[in-house]
Amino acid sequence: MTAFDDAVPARPRAPARRPAPRQAAPLPWLKPGVFIGALAPLASIALRASRDELGANPIAQVENELGLTALILLVASLACTPARRLLGWTWPTRVRRELGLFAFFYASLHVFTYLVPDQGLDWGVIVEDVTRRPFITVGFLAFVLLVPLAFTSTAASIRRLGYRRWNRLHQLAYLAAVLAVVHFIWRVKIDVSQPLIYASVLGALLLVRVAVWARQRSARREERRPGASGPATSR
Amino acid sequence: MRGPGKRAGVALWGAILGEGRGCAVRKLPSEPPSSEITPEPLYRRRELLKNGVLTAGTAVVVGSGLLSLVGAAPRDAPEEQPLVHAAVPTARGPYDTDEPPTSYQSVTTYNNFYEFGLDKGDPAKKAHTLQTRPWTVSVEGEVAQPRVIDVDTLLQWFTPEERVYRMRCVEAWSMVIPWLGFPLAELIKRLEPTGNAKFVELVTLLDPKQMPGQRSSALEWPYVEGLRMDEAMHPLTLLAVGLYGTVLPNQNGAPLRLVVPWKYGFKGVKSIVTIRFTETQPKTTWALAAPREYGFYANVNPSVNHPRWSQATERRIGELGRRPTLPFNGYAEEVESLYAGLDLRQNF
Ligand code: HEM
Numbered sequence: 413m414t415a416f417d418d419a420v421p422a423r424p425r426a427p428a429r430r431p432a433p434r435q436a437a438p439l440p441w442l443k444p445g446v447f448i449g450a451l452a453p454l455a456s457i458a459l460r461a462s463r464d465e466l467g468a469n470p471i472a473q474v475e476n477e478l479g480l481t482a483l484i485l486l487v488a489s490l491a492c493t494p495a496r497r498l499l500g501w502t503w504p505t506r507v508r509r510e511l512g513l514f515a516f517f518y519a520s521l522h523v524f525t526y527l528v529p530d531q532g533l534d535w536g537v538i539v540e541d542v543t544r545r546p547f548i549t550v551g552f553l554a555f556v557l558l559v560p561l562a563f564t565s566t567a568a569s570i571r572r573l574g575y576r577r578w579n580r581l582h583q584l585a586y587l588a589a590v591l592a593v594v595h596f597i598w599r600v601k602i603d604v605s606q607p608l609i610y611a612s613v614l615g616a617l618l619l620v621r622v623a624v625w626a627r628q629r630s631a632r633r634e635e636r637r638p639g640a641s642g643p644a645t646s647r
Numbered sequence: 648m649r650g651p652g653k654r655a656g657v658a659l660w661g662a663i664l665g666e667g668r669g670c671a672v673r674k675l676p677s678e679p680p681s682s683e684i685t686p687e688p689l690y691r692r693r694e695l696l697k698n699g700v701l702t703a704g705t706a707v708v709v710g711s712g713l714l715s716l717v718g719a720a721p722r723d724a725p726e727e728q729p730l731v732h733a734a735v736p737t738a739r740g741p742y743d744t745d746e747p748p749t750s751y752q753s754v755t756t757y758n759n760f761y762e763f764g765l766d767k768g769d770p771a772k773k774a775h776t777l778q779t780r781p782w783t784v785s786v787e788g789e790v791a792q793p794r795v796i797d798v799d800t801l802l803q804w805f806t807p808e809e810r811v812y813r814m815r816c817v818e819a820w821s822m823v824i825p826w827l828g829f830p831l832a833e834l835i836k837r838l839e840p841t842g843n844a845k846f847v848e849l850v851t852l853l854d855p856k857q858m859p860g861q862r863s864s865a866l867e868w869p870y871v872e873g874l875r876m877d878e879a880m881h882p883l884t885l886l887a888v889g890l891y892g893t894v895l896p897n898q899n900g901a902p903l904r905l906v907v908p909w910k911y912g913f914k915g916v917k918s919i920v921t922i923r924f925t926e927t928q929p930k931t932t933w934a935l936a937a938p939r940e941y942g943f944y945a946n947v948n949p950s951v952n953h954p955r956w957s958q959a960t961e962r963r964i965g966e967l968g969r970r971p972t973l974p975f976n977g978y979a980e981e982v983e984s985l986y987a988g989l990d991l992r993q994n995f
């Protein structure tokens with residue numbers, strides 16, 4: 413369904429009638445630029461920590477910033493394919509894996525901050541939080557879903573799993589993002605306007621996906637109809 | 648990026664970089680005039696420079712985008728709060744804790760005062776719009792003589808005393824604050840409520856011009872809190888007019904606020920303009936907003952579970968680890984008897 417960036421081997425059943433796609437411009441600066449930019453939230457935390465500028469409750473501050481950064485990067489990584497579908501941009505697809513891995517990186521730091529500085533590895537409290545506080549339960553599920561995605565993000569994994577299965581697996585990123593947004597909504601004491609912004613962006617991205625999927629499905633059905641002169645039945 | 652858009656983009660960058668030839672840098676025309684062929688080392692250097700600039704540009708766009716979305720720009724740090732007329736907490740009275748007070752900076756920059764914004768840094772930045780003089784307090788309801796009292800008149804009636812209290816927020820953090828104030832009981836005695844008065848209701852100013860947060864519908868305004876009469880008459884219950892030996896900063900609820908140290912911080916209604924004695928239990932703001940999470944009593948209770956925060960522990964602001972939360976915030980000895988026979992799990 414998606415053309416993953418340089419990690420994807422040639423599509424197995426690509427129709428041969430289309431001319432070979434032109435070699436895309438190399439844009440050698442794109443990935444390093446995104447890499448450095450994505451480190452900014454971490455650098456900002458480090459800088460403010462060294463200057464004692466994280467406010468009265470630095471642990472909560474850092475925990476929240478890391479969580480929010482993870483969510484933003486996760487949503488950004490999910491926007492890459494819709495951007496190609498809607499706007500014809502292919503460059504975001506090239507940084508999709510990078511954005512997804514950075515989302516996981518920040519989510520891991522967020523969870524680490526919760527476990528170690530915040531709860532002091534008090535497993536009794538942690539287990540109670542995960543099982544009895546709904547907002548932490550869904551955050552935990554979101555994180556659990558991100559782990560296999562991060563570990564199968566390599567080209568070798570795509571080859572091993574086969575593109576279709578790999579792609580199916582990686583659609584879980586949507587579920588993880590939905591859970592992360594619910595985590596955010598439930599965590600807020602009263603004013604959910606900020607989390608709702610992320611919820612609506614995510615909803616819009618999901619809608620694009622569903623629309624594309626529905627169109628492809630009906631197109632496939634069209635092809636399979638006996639007597640239809642689609643490329644698959646024309647011989 | 649494909650097609651004309653890309654070519655325009657590349658040409659644009661080329662123009663910015665002073666190359667003038669756009670894509671030609673990478674894809675040389677098939678037969679360029681020899682005068683136009685860039686010598687190899689120069690070409691390499693230009694390519695390197697171009698990529699460097701584009702990398703930096705991308706990094707700046709991505710980085711600043713993230714920082715602004717997260718609200719983590721370094722300038723968002725709270726301003727230094729100079730403490731004028733600093734007074735070291737003095738003689739310890741019977742109700743004072745001898746734990747070290749939380750820094751003035753933290754006490755005055757980490758506040759939940761939604762009338763000035765939802766972020767804890769907002770009140771310190773925005774509460775300067777509050778006009779604390781002239782200020783009047785209206786006394787209403789089941790009282791001998793309903794009236795409006797100027798706050799300065801009210802302050803003349805009492806000599807403020809220092810009280811060093813623990814403050815436990817429902818969000819599982821806590822502080823130690825040296826308040827200046829007088830017992831609410833003394834004021835109530837002077838106001839002479841009638842025999843019908845079972846509760847006292849305290850109300851914050853309602854004025855969206857001075858309190859811009861009231862334009863949002865996050866909570867129902869004005870903020871209302873209340874106490875049972877015996878809680879209000881308890882000697883621990885304080886009306887605060889200052890902290891750290893100086894006048895109460897706006898962000899902490901100037902000119903007059905409630906302090907009930909054995910209850911969660913949200914009971915401490917700020918910038919009070921109305922004191923109303925009632926026969927029925929007041930409808931308090933947080934209990935209305937989320938009745939399953941916040942009750943009327945709101946006594947600090949580590950054994951009542953909250954859907955968002957474990958109330959078993961708390962982080963003292965200024966410390967990194969957590970400490971166990973004590974029943975009634977450590978004031979059980981003084982106040983437990985008020986609740987004899989009351990199921991505190993039901994009446995949380
Ligand atoms: C085991 C998994 C997780 C745990 C235990 C956890 C825990 C928490 C806690 C305790 C907070 C509130 C911090 C505070 O105010 O003191 C929080 C906030 C948050 N978390 Fe998580 N989290 C988890 C996973 C995630 C994941 C995977 C994401 C996103 C991809 C995420 C995104 C957020 C966001 C956006 C916030 C709110 C930030 C804000 O209010 O500005 N969390 N999390």
